[in-house]
């Protein structure tokens with residue numbers, strides 16, 4: 186779904202010409218990641234589907250391997266969801282729609298390679314696809330998703346950083362139940378989930394990264410608050426996690 190109210194979308198494609206800056210605090214704050222899952226639970230997967238039997242509930246900074254027992258992952262979906270905080274008022278509780286936008290920034294080492302977001306739903310090579318803009322956060326489950334065909338991803342792409350940003354500048358104090366979760370798109374099994382807690386005066390978050398590591402894929406729960414209404418505003422913060 187496109188929103189005509191968003192003027193200047195075409196200019197976003199100019200990011201290819203931007204300076205490819207890298208934050209100088211690249212590793213800062215990432216060293217203390219947890220060594221194991223916060224907890225695991227058994228999902229509704231049927232007997233025998235070992236690969237999808239466990240969801241890892243990730244904590245901020247945690248890294249996990251995404252290797253499946255018995256075979257590599259081929260297609261994954263990063264689903265992002267949120268709800269608007271319900272505010273109690275004179276006429277009862279009400280909620281104001283909040284339009285968060287999921288973006289996925291592709292990096293080749295530290296260089297920006299491509300981006301997928303509401304204004305560009307498919308990566309140049311077709312391997313990364315955004316399922317479309319959600320303007321309100323209404324409903325349960327994933328509000329916006331990015332599907333990644335890991336096998337089709339060019340070999341020079343080394344990491345994908347997933348962000349959410351608040352298009353109308355509303356802060357995370359107006360957001361609740363925000364999460365991202367990585368799903369095996371082939372069977373629907375949830376591989377990992379990272380839930381945000383607390384609000385905050387920020388308007389954007391670097392949520393997570395999936396990256397190549399020794400020929401395998403890993404996921405890193407980042408959870409770094411930042412500011413920006415689009416991924417462009419957040420590029421220095423995003424690049425620090427490339």
Ligand SMILES: [Ca+2]
Nearest residue numbers: 284285286319
């Ligand atoms: Ca949106």
